[in-house]
Amino acid sequence: MTSTATEVTQVQSLAAIRNFIRVAVSCVTYLRGLCNDESYQPRQFLGLQLKQLVRSSPEADVISQWMEDGAFDALNKGYLKALSLCVYTPNCTELLESYSFALSYTPNGKRAALTFAGNSLNDAALRPCTAATSTTTRSRGKRHTRQEVQQALAGIITKLVEVVEGLPPLLCERVLVMQLTYYEDVTPPTYEPPCFAPASADLTSLHQQEQRQSTNIASLDTGHHMMSITIRHRFFDRLLSQSSMIAGNSTLTASTWNTTFSGIGTEGEEDEDEAAAALKHIPDTNAACTQTCPVKESSQRCPAEPAAISSTFSNDLAFFVFTCFILTRSPVVYRGRVSTGEIAEYLRVSCPLEITLEMAHQMMHRLELKGVVAATAQQEWIVHPLPAAALAGLLLAQREVVPLLSIQIHEDLERLVKGDATTRMSVAAGRKRQRANA
Structure with missing residues (x-):
């Protein structure tokens, strides 16, 4: 044959x-x-x-x-x-x-x-x-x-x-x-x-x-x-x-x-x-189609009207953008901790602004003083959910900050403000299961 x-x-x-x-x-x-x-x-x-x-x-x-x-x-x-x-x-x-x-x-x-x-x-x-x-x-x-x-x-x-x-x-x-x-x-x-x-x-x-x-x-x-x-x-x-x-x-x-x-x-x-x-x-x-940058499909653009952030934080765009990343480590959307390694990876891969690791550590110290995070002995910081949620709402109202946020960080901040109990890790795990079962 x-x-x-x-x-x-x-x-x-x-x-x-x-x-x-x-x-x-x-x-x-x-x-x-x-x-x-x-x-x-x-x-x-x-x-x-x-x-x-x-x-x-x-x-x-x-x-x-x-x-x-x-x-x-x-x-x-x-x-x-x-x-x-x-x-x-x-x-x-x-x-x-x-x-x-x-x-x-x-x-x-x-x-x-x-x-x-x-x-x-x-x-x-x-x-x-x-x-x-x-x-x-x-x-x-x-x-x-x-x-x-x-x-x-x-x-x-x-x-x-x-x-x-x-x-x-x-x-x-x-x-x-x-x-x-x-x-x-x-x-x-x-x-x-x-x-x-x-x-x-x-x-x-x-x-x-x-x-x-x-x-x-x-x-x-x-x-x-x-x-x-x-x-x-x-x-x-x-x-x-x-x-x-x-x-x-x-x-x-x-x-x-x-x-x-x-x-x-x-x-x-x-x-x-x-x-x-x-x-x-x-x-x-x-x-003429539009897609929402936040999770709500009814919104056609990111929030455009500025809102005053507490005077305890300086008007520092790099600090605001970096803080947005830290807030997404809140237990509401992530594991409630952030490590030096995770911060370094964010600065290397995803951060839209030039921020050195030394600058990041200085910013973390500022967040410690304001009660947003607490340092541990393992080069990690605990992210407190209540101040993180309040600060996330203020940052999402900043016209200069929002365009610099990735889609994932923006969605995480929205979830943090709403108090959604569905964490990003559980969402990612669900998507992987869907792919595996497809």
Whole structure:
């Protein structure tokens, strides 16, 4: 008895790309908290238990429309050069994270190379998204079977989930943007897929700046498309050393969804050396979804009205932000203690401001004097729940503080103020059980 393995066809390869993008976008938006949990359903993909984005909420509807009606229209027509999912600060002047799927085609259009690039930053520098195509081998002699491609895709998704799970929490206020880049030589000058419009010059400029830095973590060659995944993050630089340079002549389009305010759609054109694009707003009905940064879905933004904090605390933004982290260790939401190691890890990974460990110890002493924490002999501090809850309510009313808080810290402070007995650890354990039972 003999058996044969069927090679992947061009049509199958293109379908695999679409499915991969759907799964990857679902994983990224779920793990980064860009949509509420009700926007996802359990799905098995190549033997993996994942969360699939479904059209069950306004934000999920918009993201699905971006992919299905917009990006895939350009992909099916052979115009698409790159799809970038970007997370910006509210004013779109600083990129927090970007994940880019870039394609390059052979002259006859029968073979292509796909690159998936991810960039994530948590510092004050301007970091635009990457959306251009990396230099890749145009043709590979070997064809691959469907089983080989599926095994490789499963490995890439697994790696992607591992990397995204390790990213620091996002800030409370952020804007989600999808940008499309086209090949100018084949794309009609007036082409705009549904949900997209010309990008602003600022977004195009940011796009060009960021495309220079990324690190490769995985790759796949189907015989028709080559796909590689790259990521740029300051906390992974020590682990990931291989980098790829992104460059190309392209046309950029974007659709924007503001997770705190109403969104705008954008699209534009870009040359290799310079970009010129006009901003065009899409009606709010296309991308006007909002997501709450607190746990309450009815709220559209973080508290904006300032409230006076007790005069016993100085008007020190770094101290306020650090105090928010310490308060989340209250027994109401955590284990009631915080160690020097946990503080050092927070400062290294998640703190949005430059705070040294020495400064942190000075801040802890200030909190001791005010009765918020009490030092123990094991390089730990006990966090007292009552003063922590009172202080959390005051800090959540500070307009300067709230935008610097991660989603997790913001939710923990909300839970602390409400006196919710469900701790973060029990919530995390419940989510793990749900994944295990899925």
